[in-house]
Amino acid sequence: MSHVPTARASFSPAGRRRPNWQRMAAWAILVLFVLITLVPFYWMLRISLSDNRTLAANAGSLLPADFTLGAFKRVLGIATLSEATAEGGSGATIDFWRYLANSVLTSAVITVCQVFFSAMAAYAFARLRWPGREKVFFVFLTALMVPPIFTALPNFVTVQQLGLLNTYAGIVLPYLFMTPFAVFFLRQFFLNISREVEEAAIVDGAGHARIFFRLIVPMSSAPIATISLLVYIGAWNEYFWPLLVGQEDDVRVLTVALGIFRSQTPQAGPDWAGLMAATLLAALPVIALFTVFGRWIVNSIQFSGIK
Amino acid sequence: MRRITRLAAVATMLPLALAGCGSGGDSGGDAASTEKTEISYWLWDSNQLPAYQACADAFHAANPDITVKISQFGWADYWTSLTTNLVSGNAPDVFTNHLNYYPEFAAKRQILPLDDFIKADGVKTDAYAPGLADLWVSNDGKRYGLPKDFDTVAIFYNKKMLADAGISEDEMKKLTWNPTDGGTYEKVIAKLTIDENGKRGDEPGFDKSKVKVYGLGLDENNGAGVGQQMWSMYALSTGWQFTDKNPWGTRFRYDDPRFQQTIAWWRGLIEKGYMPSLAIARSGTSVNDGFGAGKYALSTNGSWMINSYYGYDGVEVGTAPTPVGPSGKRATIYNGLADSIYAGTEHKDQAWQWVKYLASADCQKKVAEKAVVFPAIPEALTIAEEKFAAKGIDISAFTVQIHEKTTSLYPITDHASDISAIMGPAMDAVLSFEADPSSLSKANDEVNALFQ
Amino acid sequence: MSAITERQHGASAPRRDTSVPRRRRRAGDLPVALVFLLPAAVGFGVFYLWPTLRTMYLSFTDYSLLAPPEWVGAENYRRLFQDPLFWNSLRVTVEYVVINIGVQTVVALGLAVLMHRLTRSGLIRGVLLLPYLVANVVVALIWYTMLDAQLGIVNRALEWVGLDPVAFFGETATAIPTIALVNVWRHMGYTALLIFAGLQAIPRTVYEAAATDGASEPTMFRRITLPLLRPTLVLVLVLTVIGSFQIFDTVAVTTKGGPVNATRVIYYYIYELAFQRFDFGYAAAICVALFAILAGLALMQLKMLRAGDTDLD
Structure with missing residues (x-):
């Protein structure tokens, strides 16, 4: 390990030495894409602060139509039936905080277990030598290609036979052990870890468990953090499976509960304001998570050898 | 524990069902009144949820042994979830059915014909706006639903x-x-x-x-x-x-x-x-x-x-x-909707009680109060007309064709x-x-x- | 190109020995490997392998979901070859994937490199990841309203600058590109993040050395970033291409396969067959066909990946 660019301080962007038009153009492009990203969010915010009944007539306006917090009240379940229907919402009630807690719990369990088990598998695929390794890995990978509508039904029957319908366990079970994505992603990073490091540890008499926990995992903390975030978002947004398995109120997750703001009959449109308010509120916890852990994620990928 | 009570309920209800007496009228005050059952009921329109919850509450008040648990799924999810649950033998006891789907369900024996229940309880199928009830007689000659509402x-x-x-x-x-x-x-x-x-x-x-x-x-x-x-x-x-x-x-x-x-x-x-x-x-x-x-x-x-x-x-x-x-x-x-009973239900009789109630003037009047749909029973429709009028909505443009008999049934085929x-x-x-x-x-x- | 990679390596890494990583080739790791694989294997077997095998079996049956499957041999596959809608759906899907992946990869690579070279701001990364936090269905709905020909704000803006409105989702010619770009919007930050993670693995010293040699940014991108990033790019491509083939939600919420069959992508066609028309056996056959195509693609991509394995040691 001759390259040890250790400290972050030693980094100085090469471009900084020539602040030229290239850099300006590069910034301009980046800002442009940030804007493209944000415009639809402004539009969601605008709709969420509007009254459904005046939304259509004010389609061209950049400001909320008939500003109201009614949609957020509906999402949080604190609007009365008459308040809700007066603004074109549905009469359904939801217990936002309970569903939020369910979502946090199931997503967290899925993330921790899936990332851990996937990391173990990735270790076996990347760092251990055994016959048939590549073939088995490819078979694992093919699991990515099975469309969920074909896994949903047999998995539903499996979970039902295990007696886990309407339990947290049933909601998290199919995602608990692995996803091909996580295994693939982590394997790729584990492959890149220098073999010398590992061999030095073996010489020191470390077993595989020790190498995995003390060496591979800490050295891959950034990819692990990244994949954890992505798995968490994925679990958080999961809709169809928890809809099937978690119908009962006490295990229902947020996405399923908020589905109520989507089109309920084949012809009628959604409760636009409610749907957008729900979307924004449901994204907040993940945004908070990113803000807290964001610096740690990805940024800390440094190939700093062993410590 | 719950499973045991369910089993017990089935055990006690089975002879009743076999006898075909279907425990009409008030089932309260019966010897088996300690047997509580829960009927699951699915619908897709969240706008109608409050109306049907009101029906469910009234039904429970009249039949303290039967609780109705309503679940609502948006249209797009409704049929996929329902199918998954039918395939795994886990479908709701009663669910709102649609003309596009019921012939298939009937042909595959997923829903119960209601004829025996109707005969036993003497339910009148001509109580509904003319023609509506015919929509729910399948090509095997059996009836798979009682109308709850209609549209033009x-x-x-x-x-x-x-x-x-x-x-x-x-x-x-x-x-x-x-x-x-x-x-x-x-x-x-x-x-x-x-x-x-x-x-x-x-x-x-x-x-x-x-x-x-x-x-x-x-x-x-x-x-x-x-x-x-x-x-x-x-x-x-x-x-x-x-x-x-x-x-x-x-x-x-x-x-x-x-x-x-x-x-x-x-x-x-x-x-x-x-x-x-x-x-x-x-x-x-x-x-x-x-x-x-x-x-x-x-x-x-x-x-x-x-x-x-x-x-x-x-x-x-x-x-x-x-x-x-x-x-x-x-x-x-x-066209109109109706409620069907899942063939695999463990509570056939209670499910029928609920379907019968949903199709009754009593429940349909409650639905009419909310002025969201047109109830299938004419006297309930009168209430809906008033309630719509109170909101400043004249629905005669929709109903005139029924009075003038110019309506055509929704095309029902395989x-x-x-x-x-x-x-x-x-x-x-x-x-x-x-x-x-x-x-x-x-x-x-x-x-x-x-x-x- | 690989020569350059080699040379860059020479400057920073002592040796790349990836071509002979099997020094200690022995079955000796097998028991350990089994232990490490066990949980994942259980999950794989129960929740992926079993449904897949079942789907394969069902593809040889006539199965309406509500009645037991009946064995019909290769009938479904024969039907598949003669079904113009299947071939149409395949063509439409490929068109979608090409546009979606083409644009998305270029944009994401660009964004990742820009972020890498310009700023360490977590804020920008966070903002770019925002669309991924929003469910597919909602993303589809919000763009659907924004792009409406008569009322959508995008068309209002087009009118304002003097252009004619475009019925993005409504025209046969624009529907698929529109859906593809909407999904680029949702995934570009996410893909950029994956690529960014790979970029972080390239030692800063390489860039610093190149900068000292007077290399310009575009040169460094061509000679350092691209070659060293290749394994990551292939990884990202494998994952996104497979995901892209499974385009469904956006179509289900917006065009529902139309106009005519312009957006009846394969997954939507499968869904219609399985859950609306109860033709589950035939849907399973299409599913298996799709599976074979994807597996072939992945195999090809992996070959590329293996060729570029561990450019960095």
């Missing part, structure tokens, strides 16, 4: 645009239509169309490439082979029928000249600039939102959309019945979803001028081939 189609109009064009609301009630020149209906549509220079569709110099307000809105769906609120009211008013007989026809008639002329006239409105192109109609906003935004002066739609159309602030809405056609009569499809898969793209092709209306004869052959 009418024209929604923007009152201000009408006044600006000098068209009286009275005129709207007397519109005529034919597939050749469109009759007074097309004249009204033309007059209501305005281009960006303020020229009306029937004035010289009208620029059909720059239309500001279309006389008639085009639904984002083409209605596939049924066209319920899109084109069926025109086609049916020529005397055309979907099939050789209804219900349970086996030959479709999309090759009939009357049908194809109707479609040719309909899409002609696009060419004339009176109706938006299919591309525009499909580009994002629903037809009712377009109406609410003042883009369309008229819009044909079903009674289930009343609250949406009347819900737009700043738009004064009126309704008129569909125009009188070449047959000398108006026409509309007449292969409904296959037909829709054939006719959807075929109608799209015609509406987008990729194919001629005569191409529908070929689609008709494909449809009829399904029945061989």
